[in-house]
Amino acid sequence: MGAGHAHVLYRESDSPVHRLPPEVKIAAMVAFTVAVVATGREAFWAFGAYALLVAVVAALARVSARWLLVRSTIELPFVLFAFALPFLGAGERVDVLGLSLSADGLYGAWNILAKGTLGVWASLLLAATTTTRDLIVGLDRLRCPQILTQIAIFMLRYLDVLVGEARRMRVARLSRGDDPRFLWQLRGFAAGVGALFLRAFERGERVYLAMLSRGYTGRMPETWPGAGAGAATAGQWLVAAAVPVLAGAVAATAAVLT
Amino acid sequence: METLAMHISNGIIDGPVAAAFGVVALAAMAVGVRRGRQDLDDRLAPMAGLVAAFIFAVQMLNFPIFTAGISGHLLGGALAAMLVGPWVGALCIAVVLVVQALVFGDGGVAMLGLNVTNMAVLAVAVAYLLIALLLRVLPRSTTGLAVTAFVAALVSVVVAAMGFVLQYWLGGTADLGGNLAALAGTMAVSHLFIGIGEGLITATTVVTVAKVRPDLVYALRALKPAAPATDATVGGVR
Numbered sequence: 453m454g455a456g457h458a459h460v461l462y463r464e465s466d467s468p469v470h471r472l473p474p475e476v477k478i479a480a481m482v483a484f485t486v487a488v489v490a491t492g493r494e495a496f497w498a499f500g501a502y503a504l505l506v507a508v509v510a511a512l513a514r515v516s517a518r519w520l521l522v523r524s525t526i527e528l529p530f531v532l533f534a535f536a537l538p539f540l541g542a543g544e545r546v547d548v549l550g551l552s553l554s555a556d557g558l559y560g561a562w563n564i565l566a567k568g569t570l571g572v573w574a575s576l577l578l579a580a581t582t583t584t585r586d587l588i589v590g591l592d593r594l595r596c597p598q599i600l601t602q603i604a605i606f607m608l609r610y611l612d613v614l615v616g617e618a619r620r621m622r623v624a625r626l627s628r629g630d631d632p633r634f635l636w637q638l639r640g641f642a643a644g645v646g647a648l649f650l651r652a653f654e655r656g657e658r659v660y661l662a663m664l665s666r667g668y669t670g671r672m673p674e675t676w677p678g679a680g681a682g683a684a685t686a687g688q689w690l691v692a693a694a695v696p697v698l699a700g701a702v703a704a705t706a707a708v709l710t
Numbered sequence: 711m712e713t714l715a716m717h718i719s720n721g722i723i724d725g726p727v728a729a730a731f732g733v734v735a736l737a738a739m740a741v742g743v744r745r746g747r748q749d750l751d752d753r754l755a756p757m758a759g760l761v762a763a764f765i766f767a768v769q770m771l772n773f774p775i776f777t778a779g780i781s782g783h784l785l786g787g788a789l790a791a792m793l794v795g796p797w798v799g800a801l802c803i804a805v806v807l808v809v810q811a812l813v814f815g816d817g818g819v820a821m822l823g824l825n826v827t828n829m830a831v832l833a834v835a836v837a838y839l840l841i842a843l844l845l846r847v848l849p850r851s852t853t854g855l856a857v858t859a860f861v862a863a864l865v866s867v868v869v870a871a872m873g874f875v876l877q878y879w880l881g882g883t884a885d886l887g888g889n890l891a892a893l894a895g896t897m898a899v900s901h902l903f904i905g906i907g908e909g910l911i912t913a914t915t916v917v918t919v920a921k922v923r924p925d926l927v928y929a930l931r932a933l934k935p936a937a938p939a940t941d942a943t944v945g946g947v948r
Contacts, residue, residue: 461814482820485818489725489820489821564722567818568720568818571720571818571819575812575813578812579813584809587813591808597743600743600805600808602758603758603801607766609763610759614760614767645914646919649764649915649918650918650922653923656756657756
């Protein structure tokens with residue numbers, strides 16, 4: 453399991469954003485998202501300002517706009533929901549291009565699109581600059597209960613175990629004359645899902661016992677490499693606070709103006 | 711990786727309602743952490759991790775509900791309640807949701823309270839209540855266990871979907887008027903079908919685990935705390 457801990461969204465780099473300790477980035481990202489969500493939907497300019505902030509951080513992190521946009525497609529179902537709103541919404545109706553649309557629905561659609569997209573971008577930037585391992589170190593340093601970080605650590609380890617066992621079982625099926633194509637693969641998979649779970653568990657149990665015998669006590673050792681030398685310094689907190697503080701100022705201004 | 715967002719994203723529900731449910735979720739998680747600590751022994755720790763990983767993987771199976779533009783997906787609430795118990799189970803799902811929100815941008819970070827309430831608290835609670843009830847009522851056979859898992863999974867998925875409808879009614883950012891009933895209907899019907907799929911997966915998995923390693927199924931352990939370890943018919947399997 454040497455590889456695979458850096459998840460698919462992680463962009464290997466050595467930018468200033470990458471070098472920030474994970475707990476600082478998580479806190480900044482959550483605060484930024486809260487500021488965005490708290491902003492009134494009529495304050496169109498505020499969302500432009502937020503997008504600008506995201507763009508600055510992306511540039512600092514050397515994450516390309518194209519990568520951000522492609523990965524934003526994760527939001528697609530909610531975009532569809534947003535497009536349905538002007539037709540479903542109640543209340544006053546306006547005519548746009550010959551269609552009778554609900555004004556409230558249009559605002560609602562804009563609200564979902566703008567806030568959803570900004571939230572996804574913020575998450576993507578965090579994901580692109582932080583490995584999952586660092587993320588858990590960050591959560592741990594933010595005083596997240598140990599039982600949660602412990603579950604998270606095992607979840608991330610066992611994901612690889614699950615994928616590996618699933619691949620092995622597929623190879624085993626193929627080598628015994630199964631010829632799965634397209635949807636028919638599902639049948640073989642469904643029949644084997646219980647077996648997959650058991651196999652993965654028994655392998656996972658061995659991993660766990662091996663960890664215990666090497667001194668694991670429910671918490672990863674402080675010397676875990678990768679997450680910077682240690683907990684964040686006051687200076688690093690200040691640097692990272694710039695983004696949420698600016699976002700908070702924008703949100704406050706928008707609240708005063710409307 | 712072809713994944714789509716499945717959880718409530720930022721801006722769907724307004725701030726105050728999201729904050730209120732955030733408090734609800736935090737309180738529930740605090741109880742879960744306290745009770746879960748007692749449950750989490752050397753046998754349950756790797757199981758909790760695997761259940762979380764399994765649910766993480768299974769939640770990637772995603773069914774778009776085209777009519778409303780919302781998508782539904784498998785939850786894993788019943789599976790978690792069955793295998794690791796209600797407390798650790800709720801924590802497992804909450805961990806999945808937090809990691810998905812932070813790393814994949816799936817489900818808004820500010821909406822975590824709503825998502826955790828629906829999927830980790832509501833779904834797991836309903837599933838566990840049903841499991842506790844049905845395991846006592848139904849015959850202790852493989853069929854009884856399978857039916858329990860199926861029903862618990864099906865009902866928990868629909869209840870979680872209704873949780874979203876309730877939250878939208880309380881604080882949806884766009885007023886749907888009479889169409890709210892339509893939203894509720896769409897969510898209920900579509901999640902009924904998802905629930906059937908979820909029920910089948912849950913039942914298969916739980917029955918397989920119970921056959922080979924009955925000691926791993928928390929719900930069966932809770933049912934018969936004094937059962938001797940050598941009793942191969944725990945849960946009536948075989």
